[in-house]
Amino acid sequence: MPQSLVIVESPAKARTISRFLGPSMDVKASMGHVRDLAERKLSVDIKNNFTPEYEISDKRNVLKTLKESAAHADDIYLATDPDREGEAIAWHLKTLLEGGKKKHNFHRITFHEITRNAINNSLKKPGQINENLVNSQQARRVLDRIVGYMASPLLWTAVGKGTSAGRVQTVALRLIVEREREIQAFKPEEYWNLDAIFTTESPKVTLKTRLAKINGCKLHLRDGKLAGAFADAIQDAATTHKVARVTSTPRLQHPAAPFITSTLQQAAGSFLKFGTKQTMDIAQNLYEGIDIGEGGPSGLITYMRTDSVNIAKEAQDQARAFISQTYGPAYVPAKPNVYRSRQTAQEAHEAIRPTDVTRTPDSLVQYLEPQQLKLYRLIWNRFVA
Structure with a gap:
């Protein structure tokens, strides 16, 4: 019986997804990128429309395993992350796997949470690789390489060995320097409060x-x-003080929008003292799946790289029902809260939220590590609020 091959990035994600699929679906991990620009040269043909020159990474054994699995599959589902990097990985995989003797039907599937419903729905409505996203990732990768390889040597002569330039870091450094110069130029003035x-x-x-x-x-x-x-x-004792008037103003405080990547990092840094990398590593684990006593790993949060505050209606309805049942109908607003994303947001993803709001932080105490529980509680509280 021919199998279908499903390819994701990580083994943890593969283990979680394999729980929801039958024996005819073989789930493998690519371990991230399988091709990249060669390290020891520019690897960009500047005279030929900035064409990137790729080489297979050090994961040749992984690629060999994927090709062996592909030899037994009629359909190959590319289930890498739903962002630029994930789209590029899917494109590279398709390019490397479609050249064999066996002809395959390639499908691109995406999901923003690793749950049974999300996986099954994506398999029912497969699509094709988004070439615009692939081009976007390639352009960014080429720019990274050009700036790093061509500007860094100039810094070595001007500043010293070990310094580097980058598409993002160089601009960020300039902003920091300009701000520091403003601070240094500030002239303090004496003032008094009583x-x-x-x-x-x-x-x-x-x-x-x-x-x-x-x-x-x-x-x-x-x-x-x-x-x-x-x-x-x-x-002065002769001075009389009195309360002239008392005014009372009602105050309405709206709950904050659900987390996006940047606000999650900020909140985790402020309230949990987590660094950016630590926050994203823990969020990755919560997204890819953790064993919570349900017969295997379960994805606990939606995809953590997002700039959208949108919430799926199904998740919104579930949250409203949970709040009504747990805290009482009085705590459920007549209309769901609606938040607007920035104009530059890609809107391709949802906000970061629990995949199942009934999995309260207290119910997961015995399954999550302390830091995982802290971050999950932060995400859960923000979403329910």
Whole structure:
């Protein structure tokens, strides 16, 4: 019986997906990129429309295994990540596998969460490789190589060995330098604030206040002697202080939008003290699948590289039902919260959210490592809020 071959990037992702597929589907991992630009030369033909010159990576044994599996498959499903890098990996795999004696039907499938429904739905509606995404990745890779290989040697002569230039890092360095120059050029000015602590008589309440205006005019104290004179006047026993009026203003605070890659990294850094790489490595594990006692690994969050705050209606409905049942109908807004992504967002993915909101952080304590649990709790809390 001919098998279908499904190719993903990592063994962890392969193990999780294989749980949801029958014996006729063989799931293999490419271990990331199978081809790349050669390391010891430019590998870009500048005179021929900047054509990249690829070579097979050090994963020849992986490629050999994939070719052996492909020899028994009529259909090959390229299930790499749904982004530029994933699309490029799928394109390279197709290029390397389609040259054999056996003819294959190649299909591109994408999913933003590793769950049974997501995998089955993607298999029912396979597509083709998005050449625009492939071209985008190639252009970025070529630019990285050109800038790095051609600008770095100039730095070696001007600054010293070990320095490097890059498509992103060089621009970022300039922004940092410009900001630092602004800081160095800043001229500090002396100013004074007058703070006072009052206790009311009835009811007895302690208030910390700051003098902001005098006779309706905004206060700017640049002189220490003048500030001292105001302080003496405020503390003078002959001075009477009273509460002129009390105003109450209702405040409505909207929940923050669900996480995208950048906001997840920021929140993990602020609240959990995680570095960027640490955050993304843990998120990758949660996405690819962890054994939580359901007969094998399960994907716990959606794809973690995204700039979109969109939420699938199915996930939104599940969250509203969960909140109503767990916390009460009063906590469910009449209309779902809707957030807008930046104008430059690709909108290809969902926001980062739990794949199943009923998997509360407390229910996963025995299965997740402490750092995994902290990040999952952060993602779960933001989504439910």
